[in-house]
Amino acid sequence: MTRFINDVKKYFKYSIVSAKSELKSEVASSYLNWLWWILDPVCFMLIYTFISVFVFKATEQYFPVFTFIGLSMWDFFSRMMNNSVKIIKNNKAIVSKVYLPKYILILVKLWVNGFKMFISFGIVVLMMIVYQVPITLNILYFVPIIITLAIISFGGATFLLHYGVFVQDLSNVVTIILRLLFYITGIFYDVAKRIQAPFGEILSEANPLAFLLKSMRESILYGTTPNRKLLLLWMFIGLVITYLGIRKIYKNENSYVKVI
């Protein structure tokens, strides 16, 4: 534990600088690239809104914003997962030349993807102004919800990092699981309403992503207080997963180089 704190302190700056350079190089490689950080979720929002409103007659209030919040948070999570499966292999150049705690590579991705998520939340704000969504103090739950999302994503990423080294086709499996998760998380529909009781309720609370999405919408769109106990519980579970993942990485990280 103390080792973790020391290492994070030591490499914190590195992770920030590295994330900055990564974002910069993404922008530099094509003019429109940063625009894609916005265009991508906007286009998907339009598609899902079209399908849900016209085909499935969705009735959620502020539906486009509803979907956009879902997409922003989902993109963050799925990027974290997809990035971390191959993260060691993709950073072979570094990993095989110097020692660094391997989860620092995830930390870099956390900043990169977090930054992208904040840009897309900027659009959420714009949309809320356009739709004249009434704001309440409940909007402050934004912070703990995002923190919980970050912790859970980080924890999941540590395990994918570890197994991604040893299992060659893990990324195929992860793609399938992510697709499944995408549909049952309720990015463009309300899980609790659309799926038959009691499964809808269960799915919207036992799936951390569905729960976080729901809480986020409650707090910033509909002005209600999210389930605080459950939020705390998920944060705690996230911390436990992260702890176990980091312990696993510390135990095994030096053998990663021998495999890749």
Added chain:
Amino acid sequence: MNNYAIEVNNLCITYKSLQSYSIKKSLLHLKKNESKEIEAVKNVSFSLPKGNIMGIVGKNGSGKSTLLNAIAGIFSPDSGSIDLKGNSVSLLSIGVGFQRELTGRENITLSGMLLGFSEQEIQEKTGAIIEFSELGHFIDMPVRTYSSGMYSKLAFSITAILETNIMLIDEILSVGDAKFKKKSYNKMKELISDKDRTVIIVSHGKETLENLCDNIMWLHDGELKMIGDTKEVLEEYELFMK
């Protein structure tokens, strides 16, 4: 004398059953993966006084690079110990880890930070690194656009200018074109002869070793065959290889 910079005790490193597997394969063939154990380094112990220069010789696959990697902290020993007495260490080998999409300048910062330097220290030395590398305006281009010569020039410059107490050198004494080769060789010599710096060189070049090293370690199939005075060991080694 108790002023050692590196102490290695009974170091063993094995590559074992650590092959990656795929779910598809293990579903299709339910037989067990036969795991071969390869002992790359067996029971090696030595200690190196501060400021000493040691060369490592041995035929290909005798565990030289593995040993260097272990000292640099990239591999963990399976048994035994490596004590660097708190010295900073850098591994100099052909093609340091660069991120291909980033510019040379950014890679300098990142590599420097990974070697444990502060942002400020790196900033101060970036100018010197760029000058030494002779990359000119290429320094602000992505590394993927570099030729292999430019790549290794930059790699060399970073580790040469950002000095660490212990330098591990894996066959690098010839980098770039003829002019840069000479320059890097001289720089290398300058770095190596610094009294406070402890250096381990892996090389096949007899001349380099004769000129630079205080003593030589000979690894054979992962085992320490001989360690001692440069001339003696090299003579034995020459005889053995004939």
